[in-house]
Amino acid sequence: IMAVPAGRSVVFVTGNAKKLEEVGIWHVVISVSLPEYQGEPDEISIQKCKEAARQIDGPVIVEDTCLCFRALGGLPGPYMKWFLDKLKPEGLYKLLAGFEDKSAWALCTFAFSAGRDEPVQLFRGKTEGQIVEPRGPRDFGWDPCFQPDEYDKTNSISHRYRALAALSEHWFCLTKGLFKKIGGLDFVLRCDFNVYRLSVKLSAFHKPFIVVLETYVLTQLYSSPNAHLEQQICVTQKQVSVF
Known part of the structure; x- marks a missing residue:
């Protein structure tokens, strides 16, 4: 179990503010300069995360996304940034002009280190799809030319959502079984997909115990049609300190 040091925020390292808006994270700007590593996607994610944790000297999350063309053996993959910069979505689409196979997969990887x-x-989150003629807004780089198989239009969150779901499940497992007694009620600390840090006083530890949870604990804590329980949940929100 990787614990987050008390009093430290988890820093989401990204060069794209749109990603922060997408996952709903409150954020401040911190300057972090990461080298452009080469290798397989997992290797690059690990190297970036280690370097970011070294520079921040604390817990970090680093996101990497790849778009891999099956006809090109997985390229551009982790080098999509350079391909996109030179070719734009229109050029990426034309790369496969001579290939019958237009299939591709989008891969999102969140790398987490406690320090x-x-x-x-x-x-990781992976979405299979097809390379199509670019359409729609250009806010998310190559998204206009990638159409997920399970959708009839381009979608900017599917692979990121799945990676966040894996991250959420991990943190839920870390906190599963921990209880907070407030107003005579026991609440299980639960997770959703928007990451926040909460300081929760647990009697079993006799000191503030820092856990990484998500907004579900702020809004519902196992919501119930019982109005009295919902009222107690509102009280719970006020008694949990948000960093």
């Missing part, structure tokens, strides 16, 4: 010299854990 300098701590191990890195990877959480």
Whole structure:
């Protein structure tokens, strides 16, 4: 179990503010300069996360996304940034003009480290799809030319959502079984997909115990049609300190 040090925020390292809006994270700007690593997607994610944790000297999450063309053996993959910069979505579409196979997959990887010299854990989300003629807004790079198989239009969150779901499940497992007694009621600390840090006083530890949870604990804590329980949940929200 990788614990988050008390009083430390988890820093989401990204060069794209749109990603922060997408996952609903309150954020401040911190300057972090990461080298452009080469290798397989997992290797690059681990290297970036380790370097970010070293620079921040604390817990970090680093996101990497790849778009892989099956006809090109997985390229552009982790090098999509350079391909997109030079070719734009229209050029990416034309790359497969000579290939019958237009299939591709989008891969999102969230790498988490609790701090300098701590191990890195990877959480992946993958979406199969097709390379199509670009359409729609250009806010998310190559998204206009990638159409997920399960949708009839381009979708910017599917692979990221799945990676966040894996991250959420991990943190839920870490907190599963922990209880907070407030107003005579026991509440299980539950997770959803928007990451926040909460300081929760648990009698079993006799001190503030820092856990990484998500907004579900702020809004519902196992919501119930019982109005009295919902009222107690509102009280719970006020008694949990948000960093």
